[in-house]
Amino acid sequence: MKKYLIALGLIALFLVVFIPFASNEPDGLEKVAENLGVEEHEPAWKGLMHDYSTGLVEDPFLSTLLAGIFGTVLVLIVTIVLVKVTAKKPSASKTVLKES
Amino acid sequence: MHIPDGFINPEIAIVMFIVAIGFLVLAWKKVRQTYSSSFASVIGISSAFIFAAQMINYPIALGTSGHLVGGTFLAVLLGPWAGMLSMTIVLLMQALFFADGGLMAFGANAFNMAIIGALSFYVVKYMNRNPNSIKSFASSVFAASWLSVVVGAIACAVQIGLSSMFANAGGIVVTIPAMLSWHIIIGIGEGAITMSLLVALKRLNPSVIGGLLMLKAKKVQP
Numbered sequence: 001m002k003k004y005l006i007a008l009g010l011i012a013l014f015l016v017v018f019i020p021f022a023s024n025e026p027d028g029l030e031k032v033a034e035n036l037g038v039e040e041h042e043p044a045w046k047g048l049m050h051d052y053s054t055g056l057v058e059d060p061f062l063s064t065l066l067a068g069i070f071g072t073v074l075v076l077i078v079t080i081v082l083v084k085v086t087a088k089k090p091s092a093s094k095t096v097l098k099e100s
Numbered sequence: 101m102h103i104p105d106g107f108i109n110p111e112i113a114i115v116m117f118i119v120a121i122g123f124l125v126l127a128w129k130k131v132r133q134t135y136s137s138s139f140a141s142v143i144g145i146s147s148a149f150i151f152a153a154q155m156i157n158y159p160i161a162l163g164t165s166g167h168l169v170g171g172t173f174l175a176v177l178l179g180p181w182a183g184m185l186s187m188t189i190v191l192l193m194q195a196l197f198f199a200d201g202g203l204m205a206f207g208a209n210a211f212n213m214a215i216i217g218a219l220s221f222y223v224v225k226y227m228n229r230n231p232n233s234i235k236s237f238a239s240s241v242f243a244a245s246w247l248s249v250v251v252g253a254i255a256c257a258v259q260i261g262l263s264s265m266f267a268n269a270g271g272i273v274v275t276i277p278a279m280l281s282w283h284i285i286i287g288i289g290e291g292a293i294t295m296s297l298l299v300a301l302k303r304l305n306p307s308v309i310g311g312l313l314m315l316k317a318k319k320v321q322p
Binding site for chain 2: 003008038064078
């Protein structure tokens with residue numbers, strides 16, 4: 001549990017440091033679409049937090065930070081559960097790779 | 101490079117779903133066979149970090165930005181099959197909760213970023229002939245991650261170029277050079293970030309680079 005909290009703390013710190021510098025310009029694909037006059041429709045499914053903003057707080061920095069932390073925790077939990085379900089129990093077989 | 105819904109035709113979306121599911125089933129089987137569940141924390145923390153890193157767009161030129169994809173990073177750190185699965189989880193959460201990348205386009209996005217990204221592992225494997233040299237490792241990681249973005253962008257350009265939304269704009273003859281022109285630059289960012297991260301990790305603790313450990317283990321037992 002401790003290693004997860006440390007990891008989440010470090011990732012949160014990474015977001016705090018880098019979100020203010022993140023570019024809001026369109027990415028490569030969005031730019032190509034823009035230049036070719038192809039418009040992105042409003043998505044049918046907007047997700048909980050469209051464009052990584054929570055809607056809970058006004059401040060754009062905090063809003064993005066909260067969305068980022070939510071997503072980070074979500075990815076962490078889903079991945080761990082999936083790997084625990086998929087992978088073998090430790091020492092189940094000699095061919096199994098072990099974390100060194 | 102996340103394709104939103106509406107950009108690609110349903111039949112292309114379906115074909116990409118089938119191709120992606122094929123690779124993911126294979127990845128699932130490989131992970132089942134070769135990984136112990138004690139890997140869960142390393143895989144979980146690396147995917148969580150890649151999710152956060154993908155949120156940070158860096159400006160490249162002319163009002164355009166890019167962000168780390170992280171496919172090569174995960175593949176070299178975790179091995180190609182675990183890397184493929186963990187990147188797919190990142191993309192799935194982005195599509196489900198943040199509407200970053202469409203749901204219909206999910207198969208295409210998984211192919212362009214998770215699968216191509218994970219397969220770039222074999223570029224590192226092929227190029228990194230001298231496992232003890234940091235230089236050889238660094239340059240092969242740079243080349244693999246640059247390629248993963250450029251090949252992913254070509255795949256994306258083909259998918260959108262064959263779709264009706266981009267038909268009026270000229271189709272693939274236009275979308276391929278357009279996507280390439282941005283992504284050969286974005287790929288340099290991908291290469292530089294992936295290289296710095298992996299070289300730092302390798303210096304810190306060479307044994308964390310599980311993907312390369314896997315290669316060595318295979319070479320010892322033919």
